[in-house]
Amino acid sequence: MHRYRSHKCHDLRLENVGEVVRLSGWVHRLRDHGQLLFIDLRDHFGITQCVVDAEDPMFQEVEGIRVESVVTITGRVVERAPETVNAKLPTGDVEVRIDAFEVQSRAEVLPLQVNADEDAGEETRLRYRFLDLRRERAHRNLVLRSQIISSIRRRMVEQGFIEFQTPILTASSPEGARDFLVPSRLHPGKFYALPQAPQQFKQLVMVSGFDRYFQIAPCFRDEDSRADRSPGEFYQLDLEMSFVEQEDVFDAVEPVLTGVFEEFSDKRVPQPVPRIPYAEAMLKYGSDKPDLRNPIEICDVTDIFDGSDFAIFANNIKKGAVVRAIPGPGCGSRAICDRMNSWAQGEGAPGLGYIIFAEAGGRGPIAGRLDDAAIAALKERAGVDDGDALFFACDQADPAADLAGKARTKLGTDQDLLEKDVFRFAWIVDFPMYERDAATGKIEFSHNPFSMPQGGLEALETKDPLEILAYQYDIVCNGVELSSGAIRNHLPDVMYKAFEIAGYGPEVVDDQFAGMINAFKFGAPPHGGFAPGIDRIVMLIADEPNIREVILFPMNQRAEDLMMNAPSEVRPEQLRELHIRPAAPPQRKEG
Numbered sequence: 162m163h164r165y166r167s168h169k170c171h172d173l174r175l176e177n178v179g180e181v182v183r184l185s186g187w188v189h190r191l192r193d194h195g196q197l198l199f200i201d202l203r204d205h206f207g208i209t210q211c212v213v214d215a216e217d218p219m220f221q222e223v224e225g226i227r228v229e230s231v232v233t234i235t236g237r238v239v240e241r242a243p244e245t246v247n248a249k250l251p252t253g254d255v256e257v258r259i260d261a262f263e264v265q266s267r268a269e270v271l272p273l274q275v276n277a278d279e280d281a282g283e284e285t286r287l288r289y290r291f292l293d294l295r296r297e298r299a300h301r302n303l304v305l306r307s308q309i310i311s312s313i314r315r316r317m318v319e320q321g322f323i324e325f326q327t328p329i330l331t332a333s334s335p336e337g338a339r340d341f342l343v344p345s346r347l348h349p350g351k352f353y354a355l356p357q358a359p360q361q362f363k364q365l366v367m368v369s370g371f372d373r374y375f376q377i378a379p380c381f382r383d384e385d386s387r388a389d390r391s392p393g394e395f396y397q398l399d400l401e402m403s404f405v406e407q408e409d410v411f412d413a414v415e416p417v418l419t420g421v422f423e424e425f426s427d428k429r430v431p432q433p434v435p436r437i438p439y440a441e442a443m444l445k446y447g448s449d450k451p452d453l454r455n456p457i458e459i460c461d462v463t464d465i466f467d468g469s470d471f472a473i474f475a476n477n478i479k480k481g482a483v484v485r486a487i488p489g490p491g492c493g494s495r496a497i498c499d500r501m502n503s504w505a506q507g508e509g510a511p512g513l514g515y516i517i518f519a520e521a522g523g524r525g526p527i528a529g530r531l532d533d534a535a536i537a538a539l540k541e542r543a544g545v546d547d548g549d550a551l552f553f554a555c556d557q558a559d560p561a562a563d564l565a566g567k568a569r570t571k572l573g574t575d576q577d578l579l580e581k582d583v584f585r586f587a588w589i590v591d592f593p594m595y596e597r598d599a600a601t602g603k604i605e606f607s608h609n610p611f612s613m614p615q616g617g618l619e620a621l622e623t624k625d626p627l628e629i630l631a632y633q634y635d636i637v638c639n640g641v642e643l644s645s646g647a648i649r650n651h652l653p654d655v656m657y658k659a660f661e662i663a664g665y666g667p668e669v670v671d672d673q674f675a676g677m678i679n680a681f682k683f684g685a686p687p688h689g690g691f692a693p694g695i696d697r698i699v700m701l702i703a704d705e706p707n708i709r710e711v712i713l714f715p716m717n718q719r720a721e722d723l724m725m726n727a728p729s730e731v732r733p734e735q736l737r738e739l740h741i742r743p744a745a746p747p748q749r750k751e752g
Contacts, residue, residue, distance in 0.1 A: 165233055171207025173252050177238045182257060184209055185233045185265065187295065188226055190276050198223055200259075201276075202234060205300075209252045211236065213259040222262060229268040229275055229295070235261035288723040290714055302711045306699045309421055310377055313398055313695075316417045322373040322400060327362035329355060329379070334673055339383035341393075349740040355381035358692060360611065361677045363401040364649055367688040368680040373413075375400040377695060383720075388707050389641060389697060392720040397644070401690035407632055407648055410689045411436075411588060418636065418643070418693060422584050425702050429583045434636070438591040447485070447566020449592075452640030453585035455573035458544075459565045462486045462553070465538050471530040474514075474555045483558050485565040488543045489550035489572050493517045498525070498550055504571060505554075510564050514553040518545055527553065570640070584638055584701070591615075592633040595626040595662065606663050608633045611677075612647035614659060621658045636693065638701055646691030653681045 165185040173182065186204035193199075198220060200211045211234050213223050226232065236257040247253030272288075273281035275295045286293045293299050314324070333340045333354035340354040356362075358380050366374045378399040386392040398417075402410060411434075419430045435453075442449050445458045463483045466474040474484055492498065498515045505513035516523040516539065523536040531539075543551050552572075554564040573579050594614045596607035604626050612631040614620050620629050632648035650656050656678060657667050670678055699711040709715040716722050736743065 162235075169206040170202055170204040170209045171251055173209055173238055173255050173257070175240060175254050178240050178255060180238050181235065181260070182238055183233065183235045184211070184257065186231070187275075188228050188230050188232060188268075191224075191226070191228060193224070199256075200226075200232075200234070202232070202257075203295075207252060208250055210241075210247070210250075210256040211259050212256050213262070217259070219259065219262050222264075223259065226264065227268045227270070229271055229292070230264060231266040231268075233261075233263040233265060234259055283717060284723060287709075287715065287717050290724050294713070299710065302699070302703050302705065303713055305425065305703055306695075306711055306713075309425055309699055309702065310695060312421050312424055313417060314377065316420060317375045317398075317400070320373070320413055320417075322375040323371060324376055325366060325371075325374055326376055327356070327359040327366075327378065327399075331356050331362075332676075334361070341381045341383055344739040344741055346738050346740075357382050358397070359399050361674065363399055363690060364611070364651075364677055364688065365680055367401050367403045368651075368683075368685045372403050373400070374402075378692070386716075386718040386720065389700065391696060391708050391712055392716050392718070396695040397692040398695060399690070399692045401688055403686040403688045405648070405687070405689050407590070407634060407689065410646060410648070410691055411634075414636070414646075414691050414693070415586075418638075418698070419586065421698065422638075422702060426584065427582070431583065431585060434586040434588055436588045436590050439589055439593065440591070442587075442589050443562045443566075444485075447487075447562045447564070447569055448640075449589050449635065450637040450640055450642040451566075451587060451589075452570065452573070452579070453587055454580040454583060454639060455569060456578055456580075457488055457490070457569045457573055459485050459487050459562075459569060460542050462539055462542060465535050465542070466555075469531060469535060471527055474553070477555050481557060482555055483561050485554045485561050486539065486543050487552040487554065487565050487568045487572065488545045489515070489552055489576075490545070490578065491548060491576055492550035492552075492572065493519065493548040494550075498552075501552055501568065501571070505564065505568065508564065508567060510554070510556075513564070513568060514555070516551045516553075518547050518549055518551065520547055586636060586638050589635040589637060590633075591630045592635075593627065594629040594631040594633075594659075597627060604663055607631075609645065609647045610660065610663070611649050611656075613650045613655070618652070618655045618658060621655065621662060626662050632689070634691075636691075641697055641701060643697055643701075644691055644693035646689065648687070648689035651681055651685040651687055653678060656681070 162183055167183045170184055170186050184202055186202045189201040189203035189208055191200055196215045198213050201208050202211050213220050234257060236259045238255050239258055241254060241256055273285050273292055275292055294303065330343060330353040333352065338357055340357065343353040343355065345351045345353060359378050363374055376399050378397055379394055380397055381394050384390065384392060402413060415434055419432055422430045439449055442451055444461060447459055461483065463478060466484050467478050469475050498517060502512045514527050516525050516528045518540055522533065528536055539551060545551050552568055554561045593607045595604050598605050608631060612633045615630045615632060635645050636643050650659060657670055660670050696708050696711060700708050703711055705711055714724065
């Protein structure tokens with residue numbers, strides 16, 4: 162018999178009764194019933210109940226063992242009495258009578274309970290993550306993550322994609338987030354950067370003549386933590402394709418993503434996935450990552466208020482404001498409307514106007530300043546009925562969309578309107594190529610600077626930059642952005658012009674993106690790509706509200722690894738080798 166085990170802890174069934182077996186694992190739970198001592202023995206695969214009699218010589222040794230100690234148990238499989246069968250366990254019809262008991266490793270007193278779901282606090286959980294991962298939920302999430310990645314990899318290979326690994330040490334580039342920098346020992350004063358994404362490399366793979374590339378890529382960004390974003394590092398399904406248009410990318414990616422969600426979830430995944438232009442998404446949902454489980458749709462009612470007797474809105478419209486109307490199904494009560502108004506003020510808005518609809522018409526301060534025709538027009542356009550409310554956001558287009566979108570989300574949640582047991586995907590397309598910075602007035606890239614503008618060089622040379630759309634696209638699921646992608650700008654003259662509009666001269670392009678721009682001068686195919694986030698995919702499928710629950714060893718919100726004590730100070734001689742002298746942050750002056 163094998164030294165440690167003849168079976169795993171989920172194997173034993175009634176057909177094994179009478180066999181002598183050997184199991185190894187962790188002591189999950191101890192139960193002393195006087196004359197009998199029960200051990201629930203756990204390994205990666207499951208749990209088996211083992212039992213020893215008080216008259217047995219080894220009873221005292223077994224009795225003194227702590228939970229989470231690692232032991233090897235040898236004994237005979239017996240059938241449980243009918244009243245002791247545990248239907249919740251696959252091994253619940255049998256137990257092992259302990260004949261031999263060997264301690265492989267003794268556990269000290271635990272800082273958190275493995276056999277219970279009590280909240281030990283984030284700091285304790287992350288400091289002792291190796292214990293936290295022994296818990297069923299955490300263990301299951303990480304197994305699920307592995308299975309999802311294996312499924313994605315298989316689906317990509319079946320579509321003819323080739324897996325490559327792009328460099329981890331590379332050059333710093335202005336891609337939006339802060340780089341993690343790595344000082345060079347051989348080149349004093351110079352630094353490598355960890356890649357925020359393999360963006361330039363994957364495009365260079367296409368220029369190198371490969372047709373379809375992918376990898377499960379680690380990405381590094383010095384960003385703050387959020388519930389759906391882990392600080393420091395994350396993983397994405399990075400892919401690129403040659404000789405494709407936008408729909409070709411969709412046709413390749415869509416079955417991979419929807420297929421994985423169907424494979425690992427019981428929820429519905431409606432298809433085909435709708436394509437929603439960015440402008441439409443901002444109008445109807447107030448967000449470029451709409452949750453389509455929410456049936457509420459925002460509408461524009463600026464024209465109805467323009468020139469009306471409701472002076473607050475009418476005067477703002479003259480200054481360029483818009484009015485967005487957000488239906489509130491079943492919200493036709495003063496109490497609900499007042500709560501929404503207070504909520505809006507808490508979001509920094511002056512308030513959230515409303516009309517309550519009833520058989521007699523509209524009620525509320527706004528309704529009193531509108532004629533019957535205007536109230537009827539609002540009711541019809543928003544699709545509301547008696548007993549509903551209609552809320553209004555009046556501001557410049559972007560802040561009005563933002564408030565309306567947040568109100569839509571709150572109403573959908575508060576009124577329990579979200580569709581159940583479904584993953585609703587959407588492609589968001591036709592993003593603006595540029596946007597104007599509100600503080601500086603400068604024209605900037607709105608999304609990905611490497612995207613091909615719709616209309617190419619002619620559009621860049623003849624159109625208002627703020628009117629130029631790009632072949633850029635996102636995919637969202639239940640209000641969570643899973644990925645951004647684009648058909649790439651593969652023409653040097655178009656790239657130089659695109660960056661010129663954003664205020665970057667050709668010398669900046671040649672310096673910051675030397676590898677890519679040089680490659681494009683030697684024949685580059687039209688190409689496009691995409692990069693869905695692995696962590697977010699697993700988070701959604703596992704139905705976890707926080708992304709840290711699906712990452713093996715996550716950092717805390719302050720980007721600290723409490724288990725490994727990172728970041729940490731290093732020895733002076735290490736700094737000398739790297740030609741670095743530490744500089745203390747400036748002292749804050751008091752008073």
